[in-house]
Amino acid sequence: MEKKIYLDNAATTRTRPEVVEAMLPYFSEMFGNPSSIYEFAMQNKKAIDDARSIIAKAIGAETNEIYFTGSGTEADNWALIATAEAFENKGKHIITSKIEHHAVLHTCEYLQKKRGFEVTYIDVDEFGCVKLDQLEKAIRPDTILISIMFANNEIGTIQPIKEIGQIAKKHNIIFHTDAVQAFCQVDIDVNELGVDLLSASAHKVNGPKGIGFLYIRKGVRIGSFIHGGAQERGRRAGTENVPYIVGFGKAVEIAMANMKERTKKETELRDYLIKRILAEVPYTRLNGHRTKRLPNNANFSFQFIEGESLLIMLDMNNICASSGSACTSGSLDPSHVLLAIGLPHEIAHGSLRLTLNDEITYEDIDYTVEKIKEIVYKLRQMSPLYED
Amino acid sequence: MEKKIYLDNAATTRTRPEVVEAMLPYFSEMFGNPSSIYEFAMQNKKAIDDARSIIAKAIGAETNEIYFTGSGTEADNWALIATAEAFENKGKHIITSKIEHHAVLHTCEYLQKKRGFEVTYIDVDEFGCVKLDQLEKAIRPDTILISIMFANNEIGTIQPIKEIGQIAKKHNIIFHTDAVQAFCQVDIDVNELGVDLLSASAHKVNGPKGIGFLYIRKGVRIGSFIHGGAQERGRRAGTENVPYIVGFGKAVEIAMANMKERTKKETELRDYLIKRILAEVPYTRLNGHRTKRLPNNANFSFQFIEGESLLIMLDMNNICASSGSACTSGSLDPSHVLLAIGLPHEIAHGSLRLTLNDEITYEDIDYTVEKIKEIVYKLRQMSPLYED
């Protein structure tokens, strides 16, 4: 196999060999059920607690405020549905944004259609920043939850979380943030930011796919989402995924240790990539905010061409990239995020997301830019929208 | 570390080295998100489909009737909650049994308390068999779901699933079975049995912890439980846990291939164990049905002694066992299953579950029996209930 240039780290990341190493003993050796009483299994309980405390520290939380889930999506569902159930007597209104991940948007839809909730979807400006004035005006006496993502998965825009936290606090409303993309990429301190609930996922930080966590601030009394055994202090049932919990802990330990250096390097590369693409490919725009963006995210729209064709041709040149989010690639609709920042339909269609990791080199970027130039040129020749 | 005799295979099992082997390439090499469009990730889609078809075959289902979940518990929650939501216009009554796993019981409680459902809990006889006449009488015009476990996790009793399937069909009611303990231990054919929904979990069949599946019969139109991306054909959101799905497939492939031979061996060992314990330890009873029981399950009550003390002493002798189910070991209540088969409180307290695997030898069983005899004797000496 030729060398792949993997530029889709927002979709998922490579599980680090050190993480795999850390998980391995828990499959066939220390395989006990952590809820069991014998010593053999109790060591696993400790392994879980160690991982939990590493993760808690990474967001400035207490260890017992972290609850492991089966994915970032589950954490989002839990936060929204359990908060809705806990506070529906107080009110049935939720505020979120138009650019949330489907894990939040489709859960909101569920709450609307099946559970009688009302949801207000706040607009974003052309850079993808949530409109704070609109958000505050949307608050009603029956608003029980504000859910705004920390950073967007498509265009990388980082939201004014602290300000939103203050608004939520002022109005005594629970504040949830989907930090799946921001976790270990930007500094997060739940107390400083005033966040009550926070979701994250391991596979975006070089951990395994299929494990996430929900941070629940002590005192925020929401129920369970998955009901059953007494795991996770009675709040999330199901035999604990010991290997993945250990692996998640290890991944976060590494990601937090190298965060400063890594994000600095990624930011430089990102800016180099953005600069070259905008300078060398005509009829191209950068989507998202120029500086308030994830260190590893670049997102472009190339006028007159369509995303899938571009992706396939990049793939044939060993470059892995995406247009919208991976989990909606089965869909034909243009990205709801790009429409929300005001792009017309055809331009939204021609978008490309490149998300870096710290193994990407300037050489890789140079190669990628050259290929993009070639392919965009070729596709424009083919396009009925392009007149040269 | 001395040799452990692991007799708690109903709590969880060792992940087979072959399973770990099968999963490994999907962590750090083929790590792509299966929803992505490039070739590098598409191979993972195929890996998932292969595992899905192995599993479908194991229960006589179609490949596209299998949906992966983050645990057996999630599968149970999904089956109950989504069926409740899909059919609440038809009725809000559910029938289940008194000896279900907490994944079902606590979800029923949730549906009662939070969602306005009524639940009838059917009794079992002294052997733990669900009372069919009571079940059929409990059916009302607004009954929308019958959920009866395939085999009980504590006492191993196998339920008359086919008969229940016929009753459900006759009354046009959805039939769910929690087959977490039965899967790969007894023959299952969803069509022959008339099962509409079936839950299972990998970590009970030498696969990893933190993955399960829900079988949904084609045409049974229930919604999602976890909302978000379009994974699992739009029915279960969250980036696919590719390594565990592959591992689950491998574990099932092996377990189905050796099922006949394995269960034969386990049944023989189990019967030898039961025979010796009943013959050699006075004031002891076997819980569960003598023959309609899981091949690897033995469950005893030793009068006058308490379970935890027994377990700790077995542990000190390198024997891993449990009294109730592992996930409730944090609880002090006596097992709801043992109370349901009519044991008085103190006797229910002195119960011991030994669950075998195919690596257990006659020697292990002999050693275990000797230790049990010693420890039971010692604890009885200590007991205010025992007069010798």
Add this chain to the structure above:
Amino acid sequence: MYTKKVMDHFTNPRNMGEIENPSGVGTVGNAKCGDIMRMYLDIDDNGVIRDVKFKTFGCGAAVATSSMATELIKGKTIEEALKVTNKAVMEALDGLPPVKVHCSLLAEEAIHAALWDYAEKKGIKIEGLRKPKSDIHEDEEEDKQDY
């Protein structure tokens, strides 16, 4: 996801481009995905399609089906061209993923639109040709769960 033939037609599209002063030209859009296809025909006096070119703004399947469709109608009579359905195009490409079936309709409709334009210019009526909609859409999938 795509067959070898689709990939071949996608990467080396046949008949891509424009025809100056075409006998007929038609542009159609796909309401479902927003993609657009334009088809140019050069038709001789015997009603034979002497040349055909296309331009497509669309997915891989759209490009490949345009390419294959042009191959299938080139040198054919109008009557023969009318018989080239999206199913025929898909078969010639060894199939499309279920979610991409609708893309192949784009090619069929673009041919019809170009023929309609030709007929209007010529002031003739072509047997069996209905006025194409500018936006096409397929019937809803029967079972959303099945892809």
Add this chain to the structure above:
Amino acid sequence: MYTKKVMDHFTNPRNMGEIENPSGVGTVGNAKCGDIMRMYLDIDDNGVIRDVKFKTFGCGAAVATSSMATELIKGKTIEEALKVTNKAVMEALDGLPPVKVHCSLLAEEAIHAALWDYAEKKGIKIEGLRKPKSDIHEDEEEDKQDY
């Protein structure tokens, strides 16, 4: 889950057994878990606990706290024995897991029950001793989530 001291007292319980013709005997049950403890006292004429034995049907913590409690009151006066609280027993054992705190109440109550029996037999009143309930229970946990 248990400390070394708990395990020591559990595996080698001190003062396990019965006293024939005890000065007082008390049996208490734990409503929470169904466990049972019986305490036998041999008290001399000066009100000193000369000997103490116990029998317990209960968890590891119940056995260990019975054992430790007997150690703490053996040779002590009745007044001193009354001061041995479940907290003192737990401390002497280097602590118990939160979910097991209630088990230690069993030992405290069993001592009280045996002393009550002694006082009734003797027809005396012991300062500060209330009639023990046959079933004890702790106050509900403050925050179920915290264990």
